[in-house]
Amino acid sequence: MTFLDNLKKPTLFGHAVTPELFALLTVYFVQGILNLSRLAVSFFLKDDLGLTPAEVAALTGLAAFPWVVKPLFGFLSDGFPIFGYRRRSYLILAGLLGCGAWAAMATIVQAPWLAATMIVLSSISVAISDVIVDSVVVERARAESLDKVGSLQSLTWAVAAVGSLTTAYLSGWLLEQFSTRVVFGITAIFPLLVSAIALLIIEQPREAISLKATTDNIGNQMKTLWGAVRQKKILLPTAFVFLWQATPSADSAFFFFVTNELDFNPEFLGRVRLVTSFAALAGIAIYQKYLKQVSFRKMLGWSTVISAVLGFTTLILVTHANRALGIDDRWFSLGDNLILTVTGEIALMPILVLSARLCPPGVEATMFALLMSSWNLAGLLSHELGALLTQWLGVTETNFDRLWLLVTITNLTTLLPLVFLKWLPAGDPQADLEEHTTSPVELYEHHAAISGTESALFPTVEPNLVGSQSEKQS
Template identity: 30%
Template structure:
């Protein structure tokens, strides 16, 4: 009898293993992100990952979601401006992102109290917190002062963004095989933060109003200050003003020599034109969507939930790029993503012409699906350009040059915003008139397709290869940082590439 029981044991064990196999697979899938975060923390130090999560996930993700919904209702209900004016004002508040090279140059060559990164995080957090407090505490704030406060808040986020981008660019050079992973970390943090922020932003706008939402935005600014205090950054000693001047001149010369290279200015020109030609008419769509006469008359909670569900599309875009597209050539990925981005805009035309109701599709469901697709294609279009930008940064001035490339992109976004405002104004689309909104959408969609004719400006290289010419990639900028470890956030504690 004992022998028979022993013979049955292997069979019982195999059955139990088969039953536990699905659970084990689910657990392994859940552990993949954890292992990925641990790998990045191990290779580039935990403070780098913490900084990315705070800046991209909380400040730009959650805070950006609150700012987006709060500012739109603030302009519409408190300041009572026209959609074309709101479109122009949104461009004004983005100006700090255009001067990102200035912030990048300061963080690269002008240390404060011996630190290159920590003071700029602290300064950015204080600027953001003070500007948001001013907006939240003054009920009848003049439009000019409101714009100045919104612009100052945008400057705080931009300075923090430049500082963490310098670390991303540096680590992309020292860990070329992890360049796409770092951009995926940024995109993942931003998408998850936006999902959380948009989920509750509409509720808070309804409960405490847009001014109360501005008050809540001091919390992300405070966390940015915390990043500045917690960074593990070595201190520089005996750094003179003459050295700062020399470093600025050397950095400027290096930037100019890099930018005038044909391998650099051509993709920069494409990135600017692809963004500038994608006209932004979102303010017109927002005014129409919340209008009770011609539009769906979405409530504040509905707008927040729509944005939150749509941010899932952005997250899916980041995941799709990470696991399916990150190794393909830049030109191939940009062709398909730009094409999908242009075609997805046609859904807005169906919505405005109310054709979805003729097919029995409710507005809320249709908008959620359409905006999710738009966010996914936009993220897919944006991520290869970010990876391409990191590949164009010369060693020594990574933060400054990456900021320059991002400012070129933001100039394209500003051009699209002001161009969209001009279209709304010319077509006489106001707070109560939306007759020509369909024509504005059609013009925007046609212009979105035109960058396909400019893809010859993009290199055929893939993200795992070098793009910069050897004479630029191998040159070192004469920036004296001998007193420090030339690594942001002690990122080379464990170097895979050095093994």
């Protein structure tokens, strides 16, 4: 191949750059750039609405709910095309919904229940767009050879991290210059990119299938999924990931501590987000270059232990021990967040890769959405358990006497899933799954006989199509 040929075919992580790849990666970029509103939401709930740490934790946990029912969006886009399109139309709808939710936050939201509603709607917007591109990601991920495994996930998460990086510092700086409502108004613009970019998706219009056919589809898909989920090679790793994700979180209480007790202003918190965005990219790069060949069991075992040990450094800040060591609160916070983000991202990547490799042929999109739903249900549980612990320990917006205990408990609980570490596969689970699963051709033919059309949940491979922060969300 000549040098000119290479110029004509640029690649990212080994994947050809096409208009559709650009469009779908734009969706991930927007997911990252929507973090512009993240600090604004926290300050809005804390200061404008006057909520307590426990209330903020409980309310923000609701944002995970749309991701719990993520497969539902797949069913809807499959059986009920809008104007004949299952992908373009739903991406356009998702963008408009997100724009409307953030516009409402910028103008009419005055009560906690309405704020919760708009936050959930904005989350639904992202979840709908995400489920559309996830099916293509999993299709392509399964086609990767083992030596390239994780490259597509790394690419999509890197693009999301770049989007987050783009607005990391701005998220705090804007709050220093403008009100939270102005930031919400600016955020409302970005979902419209998803609506506009959807037009680059190549898709043939098709008719909606009947309600009876849709019901039959769902019933048969559920039977196929139930048969897959019952396999120990899928069930046990899924259970481990759920336990790993469901441990309680002290994030909301800690936010109140650094803003009310340490007096960190929005501009500095923007700097912290900038540092952690770079750290997230570093974590992805380290995993991609050095760790992607390490077994899932060994990788998650060691990363959990290391993250737990490093997590205790937060106690130094909570107890003000860093001041005795002559380290300023802000410098310590920056360094601590940098290290914890790198280790957290390294721990996150194998979970994403494992989830993709667990999907049996023929039901990749639905199974991946189901796995991610269980993960996000665990994330919701993590926030709500954290809210209960925060309330039980008496940590409020002004009383942080027992925050050290909250941090200790939440950190120690992250080690509990290690008891079940053997539930994770020692090697690549895909080879074993392929030996015990109906072929994708058989599954597709069975499905087509019922519905008379292709399903987004049993996707065909279309040319040049490529596609939870927690962040505990996917």
